[in-house]
Amino acid sequence: MNTDNINIPEEDFNEGLEDIEQLLKPQCEFKASNTLKEEVLAQAREEIKPRRKVNGWPWMAAACVVGFSLLWFTPPEEKKADAALHAHLVRAYDMEHAKTACVSSSDRMNTYESFEDIERRMRSKGEALIANNQPITSYN
Amino acid sequence: MNEETEQLLAELERIVVERQDWLFRFAYMRIGIREDAEDVVQEVLLNVFRRMLEKMHVESVEQYVIRSISNACNDYFRRKPLRMVPLDKAEEVPVHEGDRQIHEEFVRVNKLLDALPQEQSEIVRLKCYDDLTFKQIAELQDIPEATAKSRYRYAIMHIQQMLKKKGE
Numbered sequence: 001m002n003t004d005n006i007n008i009p010e011e012d013f014n015e016g017l018e019d020i021e022q023l024l025k026p027q028c029e030f031k032a033s034n035t036l037k038e039e040v041l042a043q044a045r046e047e048i049k050p051r052r053k054v055n056g057w058p059w060m061a062a063a064c065v066v067g068f069s070l071l072w073f074t075p076p077e078e079k080k081a082d083a084a085l086h087a088h089l090v091r092a093y094d095m096e097h098a099k100t101a102c103v104s105s106s107d108r109m110n111t112y113e114s115f116e117d118i119e120r121r122m123r124s125k126g127e128a129l130i131a132n133n134q135p136i137t138s139y140n
Numbered sequence: 141m142n143e144e145t146e147q148l149l150a151e152l153e154r155i156v157v158e159r160q161d162w163l164f165r166f167a168y169m170r171i172g173i174r175e176d177a178e179d180v181v182q183e184v185l186l187n188v189f190r191r192m193l194e195k196m197h198v199e200s201v202e203q204y205v206i207r208s209i210s211n212a213c214n215d216y217f218r219r220k221p222l223r224m225v226p227l228d229k230a231e232e233v234p235v236h237e238g239d240r241q242i243h244e245e246f247v248r249v250n251k252l253l254d255a256l257p258q259e260q261s262e263i264v265r266l267k268c269y270d271d272l273t274f275k276q277i278a279e280l281q282d283i284p285e286a287t288a289k290s291r292y293r294y295a296i297m298h299i300q301q302m303l304k305k306k307g308e
Contacts, residue, residue, distance in 0.1 A: 017296060020296050020299050020300060020303075021268055021296075023252065023299075024249065024252065024253075024264060024268035024269060024299075025268055025269065026165065026245065026269060027245055027248075028241045028242060028245050029161075030161055030164055030165035030168060030242050031161055031164070032160045032161050032163075032164035032178060032181065033174075033178060036156075036160055036164070036178055036181065036182065037153070037156045037157065037160060039182060040152070040156050040182055040185045040186060040189075041149065041152065041153060041156070043182070043186055044149060044152055044186065044189045045149065047186070047189070047190070047193070048145050048148075048149075048193065
């Protein structure tokens with residue numbers, strides 16, 4: 001029920017108003033504890049006590065520098081794997097190459113000789129043989 | 141401690157001395173337990189001090205204190221609804237011998253206002269018991285002054301009728 005704008009006859013209201021108000025007024029004294037004031041002031045003093053200030057920003061800055069340095073100098077994982085793979089392939093190629101070369105030049109087991117050298121050597125040997133053994137018949 | 145904080149502490153002490161009993165009565169008449177009422181008062185006074193420290197502009201310290209204690213009591217019931225003292229059990233609440241008189245007063249006034257809607261009983265409490273003006277009540281309750289007056293008149297009429305019925 002909205003009672004905010006009810007018209008109450010003045011005479012009804014005034015009749016006994018003072019009695020009711022008197023009835024609702026404090027009939028005794030309310031006293032807060034004696035310690036209340038001391039406690040409030042003690043807590044207030046506690047709140048304004050200067051606290052030791054810890055300057056955190058230099059440590060934060062140092063941590064950031066270290067972090068950036070680590071990021072900067074650490075090679076990416078992909079590059080590491082690439083480098084390892086490359087080294088492995090080079091080693092495998094060299095070994096394969098050496099083995100092939102050795103097989104091709106069995107008389108030089110302990111020397112590493114490239115295919116081109118072997119080919120050149122064989123070609124010159126072949127040419128020398130051709131030059132020494134002229135064909136007997138001609139097709140003319 | 142510098143001179144400014146010394147002045148603030150002196151100002152706080154003045155407010156505590158002047159207002160602590162009024163604030164305690166305000167809180168006790170709503171809470172009904174001395175320890176809790178004093179805790180609420182302490183918190184309100186420390187909030188006033190924090191405001192002063194932050195140099196926040198408080199138009200009227202008086203009005204700020206009244207609003208703070210009212211809000212603190214409302215918060216108390218929101219936080220601890222189980223600690224509300226039911227009126228029919230209020231007389232059984234154990235109190236120190238020194239507090240018997242104020243506890244009886246708490247029971248007496250709350251019994252008178254118990255039958256009223258909460259919005260009316262609070263205005264009667266603020267007007268008669270806490271001795272606030274209608275202007276202060278209107279500001280505190282965020283209602284027009286005319287509404288505060290109207291609610292008060294209706295509440296008084298209600299109490300008159302109730303007392304008449306009891307007399308018959």
